[in-house]
Amino acid sequence: MRSSYKAACLVACTLTLASAAACSSSSTEEQPPSDAERLAAAATAAPGEYGSPVDPSLPAPTDVATDAPLVGTVAEGTVVVSSALWNGATAAVEVDGLVPDVIESSGTCTLTLSGDGTSVTTERPGTPDATSTACASLSIPGADLSPGTWTAVLSYESPVSTAASSPVEVEIP
Amino acid sequence: MRMLTRVLVIASVVAAALVAPTSGVAPTNSAGAADLRYFDPSNIISDAVFYDSWSMDGPAIQAFLNAKGAKCSAGEMPCIKDYKQDTAAMAADSLCAGYAAGNGESAATIIAKVAVSCGISPRVLLVLLQKEQSLITRTAPTVYAYTHATGFGCPDTAPCNPTFSGFVSQVYFAARQFQNYRKNAQNFGKRVGRTSTISYYPATSAANNLNDSRCGNAQVYMSNAATAGLYNYTPYLPNQAALNAGYGTGDACSSYGNRNFWNYFTDWFGSTQSTGGGAIMTKYQSMGGESGALGPATTSFYCGLVGGGCWQAFQAGRIYWSPATGANAVMGEQGERFLQLGSENGLLGYPVSDNVCGLPQGGCYQQFQNATLYGTPATGTRIVRGDIRAAFRAQGSEWGPLGYPTTDEVYGLPGDGVYQQFQNGRVYWSPSTGAHPVVGDQLARHEAQGGPAGLGYPSSDLTCGLIQSGCYQVFTGGNIYTTPTSGTFAVRGGMLTAFRAQGSEWGALGYPTADEAYGSAEGGSSQRFQNGTLYWSPATDAHAVIGDQLATYVAQGAEAGPLGYPRSELICGLIHSGCYQLFTGGTVYRTDATGTHAVRGGMLTLFKAQGSEWGELGFPTTDEVYGLPGGGSYQEFQNGRTYWSPASGAHAVTGRLLTYWQQLGGESSAAGYPAGAAKVSGTVSTQQFTGGRISYDTATSSGTFTPR
Known part of the structure; x- marks a missing residue:
């Protein structure tokens, strides 16, 4: 209970003078805060200034959740389309994406645009990244496309992996 | 418990209002x-x-x-x-x-x-x-x-x-x-x-x-x-x-x-955000980043400076940012001076502009919160600030008559004053006068007058548009006047008071044509103007002598002569439109009919005893004439003469008796000099002379000399 009270007090005192009176009485019974209390306080404190953490001596947190190691195969993986848009400046459809959890320099990314009873494709090598393979800057000029709604699919293929995105609609003006 | 709930609500509401968090839900x-x-x-x-x-x-x-x-x-x-x-x-x-x-x-x-x-x-x-x-x-x-x-x-x-x-x-x-x-x-x-x-x-x-x-x-x-x-x-x-x-x-x-x-x-x-750091980075990139004028960074950006500011050093300079000034670079000579002067904590404060070059003479300037740095290859980089900066700007800055500063402020002047030298003049500052520029002929005259220790500090800028295309500038110890024809001269102290009393440059004296000349008799001084001269002495203060009076006065030897120093201005409104001016050694009278003549000593005492210009003698028509026998002298008036000799003193001789005496041979005759005042009884005037008595009867038009 006391820790909750103090956490609230810290926020209130930090953020508003108006509530200062409400917490002034707690100062008469101060004990050095426990690590848990300090961590809890930090969880409700503004980040402070760059270079000046709110509590430089904050103890290291315990039980930190981290991203669990994944052990799935890539053969049936997904390509994530992070961006698919009509770029008026270049007059082209531009698609960016990535193949999560795959790092390969031997793969090929393929963009397929379907619409109006036809389809157009372009290819680029995948770029190996820290934790993924990037399929970036796949571009099809507007000259090859008629106005209307097109469906984009970004696929990836390497000697050991195959993956494709779900369809994404792109509007061509 | 109820109180705790209330505090928690306040805290989260306030936090939400202040920081607009990306999620409204507090961590659990x-x-x-x-x-x-x-x-x-x-x-x-x-x-x-x-x-x-x-x-x-x-x-x-x-x-x-x-x-x-x-x-x-x-x-x-x-x-x-x-x-x-x-x-x-x-x-x-x-x-x-x-x-x-x-x-x-x-x-x-x-x-x-x-x-x-x-x-x-x-x-x-x-x-x-x-x-x-x-x-x-x-x-x-x-x-x-x-x-x-x-x-x-x-x-x-x-x-x-x-x-x-x-x-x-x-x-x-x-x-x-x-x-x-x-x-x-x-x-x-x-x-x-x-x-x-x-x-x-x-x-x-x-x-x-x-x-x-x-x-x-x-x-x-x-x-x-x-x-x-x-x-x-x-x-x-x-x-x-x-x-x-x-x-x-x-x-x-x-x-x-x-x-x-x-x-x-x-x-x-701490925070992953830094307003100052971001501003510095944006500025750095706008200047070309590593390949720009600043070159690569050599330090991190540091925040926590006075006023919430930040800075970062680069190979060829620094960028300073503060909420009040934004981000600006300091480089080169300006940068060195900025550091010498204590950076943002010094008298400059934060830069509020970059260094701006392309000024006349290859000059550059950079504005700071509290000062501006000006530099040219010839003058070096100088700081201009405060009232002096305001005065400099009022003159048109580097485009104005002052030109670029060639020194920083120079201290140690009388009365806690300061000056700063510019290419074509100075700006003086003192606590009581503020800052004013002194340039050109005025500066030379000010220097000739002893600078701040002599003429004091300027309390105005140069003001022009006076009569005769004249200008003047006010100093604490006097004024400097300039016209194309009269030159540039200072008028000070009692001279200035008298000059103003005359109507200054609009008055009878006109503009000064010389500085005050010292070393006159009795510790006095004089100063020449276009139409007259001011004379000053400790005893008389300063008074103007103008026109015919001046000619008469100078002919009498001016302040070194018997008239001494003037102790009044010319006073007019007398009978016959006459005027007079008092001197320590006499009085000068003038009318249009009689001219301007001095009366002094025993003659003056006698003249006054006779009722001055209202009396029988009227106005003088000559100055005193010397060289008579026995060291005597005389002076002619409208209605008679006054004679003086060491032995007889001064006495007037008037009317027909004067004519008769002159017929006798005057002071050279046996009658000699007059020795008393004429006494009139009926038609007969009788007057004592050193050699006897002369009587003249106007009824018979006959005179009689009775030797002793």
């Missing part, structure tokens, strides 16, 4: 982290902070590792605070400046070297090492933790790329990759200024999340290169459950990499 987990309501998915960290490559040096990093790893003892591998390795050389490329080989380099040294080589903050690298393998705080480190230190090239589902193993390679290539994201964004999925779809959880079949079918995704705007880079490196967005959990566990769709990055960074190094 107390596992400890900075308040994740401040986590901004589109701006996890600012570019300025992320690329702040000088933010910690090797010793600072070592101290940090020692503190965070205090509880660590070696496991398969030494603790990172104790880790050392021999490092190989790495060639420079477009992303990093390479790596110089070293023997037994500590982890701290490696981190510091990589940070500077690749332009990534060592703080970011420390957080990266913690986020991936907890290498900063973990005890009993494993081999795996070092070979996968930054997680670079080592996805959890794929074997690590053997080319990139080992601690130095992990750090170097991770840092290099973040520069790769920044400089070759087209090769990666996330780009500044675009909105990207970011999965909450890996979109893989293993995660039962193909096409984000289970956990979904979010549209995230990429505010800056650093944030885009983080999403390239770890392409997942922490979901609300992850954010609510602090450092703890969210739900089955939570990812933690970017959350933990923000948590650790904020807890260890």
Whole structure:
């Protein structure tokens, strides 16, 4: 209970003078805060200034959740389309994406645009990244496309992996 | 209990109102982290902070590792605070400046070297090492933790790329990759200024999340290169459950990499944002960055300066930022002077402009909060500030008559005064007068008059447009007057009072044609003007002598002559439109009919006793005429004469008796000089002379001389 009270007090005192009176009485019974209390306080404190953490001596947190190691195969993986848009400046459809959890320099990314009873494709090598393979800057000029709604699919293929995105609609003006 | 509830509500409401957190839900987990309501998915960290490559040096990093790893003892591998390795050389490329080989380099040294080589903050690298393998705080480190230190090239589902193993390679290539994201964004999925779809959880079949079918995704705007880079490196967005959990566990769709990055960074190094740092970075880039005039950075940006300011040093200068002034560069001579003068804490304050060049004479200037620096190759770089700056600006700054400053302020003048020398003049300042420029002929005259110790400080600028195209400038000890024809001269003290009483330059004297001349009789002085002269002595003060009076006065020897100093101005309104002027040695009278003549000594006493110009004699028609026998003299008046001799004193002789006496031979006759006043009885006037008595009867028109 006391820790909750103090956490609230810290926020209130930090953020508003108006509530200062409400917490002034707690100062008469101060004990050095426990690590848990300090961590809890930090969880409700503004980040402070760059270079000046709110509590430089904050103890290291315990039980930190981290991203669990994944052990799935890539053969049936997904390509994530992070961006698919009509770029008026270049007059082209531009698609960016990535193949999560795959790092390969031997793969090929393929963009397929379907619409109006036809389809157009372009290819680029995948770029190996820290934790993924990037399929970036796949571009099809507007000259090859008629106005209307097109469906984009970004696929990836390497000697050991195959993956494709779900369809994404792109509007061509 | 009720009170506690109320406080909590106040706290969260106020927090929400003040910081507009990205989530309205307060963390429910107390596992400890900075308040994740401040986590901004589109701006996890600012570019300025992320690329702040000088933010910690090797010793600072070592101290940090020692503190965070205090509880660590070696496991398969030494603790990172104790880790050392021999490092190989790495060639420079477009992303990093390479790596110089070293023997037994500590982890701290490696981190510091990589940070500077690749332009990534060592703080970011420390957080990266913690986020991936907890290498900063973990005890009993494993081999795996070092070979996968930054997680670079080592996805959890794929074997690590053997080319990139080992601690130095992990750090170097991770840092290099973040520069790769920044400089070759087209090769990666996330780009500044675009909105990207970011999965909450890996979109893989293993995660039962193909096409984000289970956990979904979010549209995230990429505010800056650093944030885009983080999403390239770890392409997942922490979901609300992850954010609510602090450092703890969210739900089955939570990812933690970017959350933990923000948590650790904020807890260890404060905010991931820096207004000042961002402003400095923007300024630096606008000046061309590394290939611009400033060259590469040589320090981190430091904040916490007076007024909430920040600065950063570069090879050829510095950038200073404050909320009040924005970011501006100081370089070259201006920069050196800025540092000499105490930087932002000194009398200049923060720069409010860059150095602006292209002025006349190859000049440059830079504005600071409290002063301006002006420089030309010929004059050097000088500080102009305060009232002197205001006076300088009022004159048109470097385009005006003063030209550029050639000195800083010069102190030690009388009365706590100050001056600053400019190419064509000076600006003087004193507490009572403020600052005013003195240029050209006025300056030469001021100097000739003894400067501030003589003529005092200017209390006005030069004012022109006077009669005869004249100008004047007021000083505490007098005025300086100038016209094209009369020259430039000072009028001071009693002379100035008298000059003003005459109507100044509009009055009878006109403009001065000389400075005051000292060394006259009785400690007096004089000053010539176009139409007259002012004479001053301690006893008489200053009075003007003008026109005919002046000619008469000068003919009498002026102040060195018998008339002495004037003790009044010319006073008119007498009978016959007459005027007079008082001198210490006599009085000068004038009318149009009689001319201007001095009366003095015994003659004056006699004249006054006779009733002056109202009396029988009327106005003088000659000056006193000397050289009579026995050292005598006489003076002619309208209605008679006055005679004086040492033996007889002064007496008037008038009317027919005068004519008769003159017929006798006057003072050369046996009658001699008059020795008393004439007495009239009926028609007979009788007057004593030194040689006898003369009577004249107007009834008979006959005179009689009776010798003694």
